[in-house]
Amino acid sequence: MGDDDFKDGKLTVAGYDNLKNQCDYIDYLEEIVIKIPPDKKDTFKDSLEFLAANELSKIKKDRIEARAASLILLGGGVLFFLLGNLLEFMRRELFFNIVLIACWVFIWAAIEKWFFDRKDLRERRKSILQILAGRIELIDGDR
Numbered sequence: 001m002g003d004d005d006f007k008d009g010k011l012t013v014a015g016y017d018n019l020k021n022q023c024d025y026i027d028y029l030e031e032i033v034i035k036i037p038p039d040k041k042d043t044f045k046d047s048l049e050f051l052a053a054n055e056l057s058k059i060k061k062d063r064i065e066a067r068a069a070s071l072i073l074l075g076g077g078v079l080f081f082l083l084g085n086l087l088e089f090m091r092r093e094l095f096f097n098i099v100l101i102a103c104w105v106f107i108w109a110a111i112e113k114w115f116f117d118r119k120d121l122r123e124r125r126k127s128i129l130q131i132l133a134g135r136i137e138l139i140d141g142d143r
Contacts, residue, residue: 011047032134063121070113077106
C-alpha cells in the first residue's frame with residue numbers, strides 16, 4: 001500500500017478498493033500480509049475495520065434481499081404454472097405456451113438469484129474477513 005491510498009493518515013475508500021483488488025486471487029487458506037508505511041500504523045486498522053464493517057453490513061442486506069427476491073420469483077413462477085394449467089384445461093393452447101415460458105423464466109431467475117448471486121456475496125464476505133484477519137507489516141520509507 002502506498003501513500004496514495006491514504007488521506008489525512010486514514011485509509012481511503014479508493015485505498016480499500018485497491019487492497020481488495022490485490023487480495024482477490026489469494027486463496028482463502030493463505031494469510032494476507034498488508035504492508036503499510038510506518039506513519040499510518042496508528043489509524044490504519046481502525047480505518048480498515050470501519051470500511052469493512054460498512055461493506056459487510058451492505059453484503060448482509062444484499063444477501064437478505066437476494067433471498068427474498070428469489071422466493072418472490074419462485075412464487076411468481078408457481079403462479080404462472082398454475083395459470084398455465086388452468087389455460088390448458090380451458091383449451092387455450094397459445095396462451096398456455098406463453099404462460100409456460102413465463103413460468104420457466106421466473107423459476108430460472110429464482111434459481112439464479114438463490115445459487116449464484118448469493119454465492120458471489122458469500123465469496124465477497126469471505127474475502128473481506130480474510131483481509132481483516134491479515135497481518136500488518138510496516139515497510140521501510142525507502143521502498
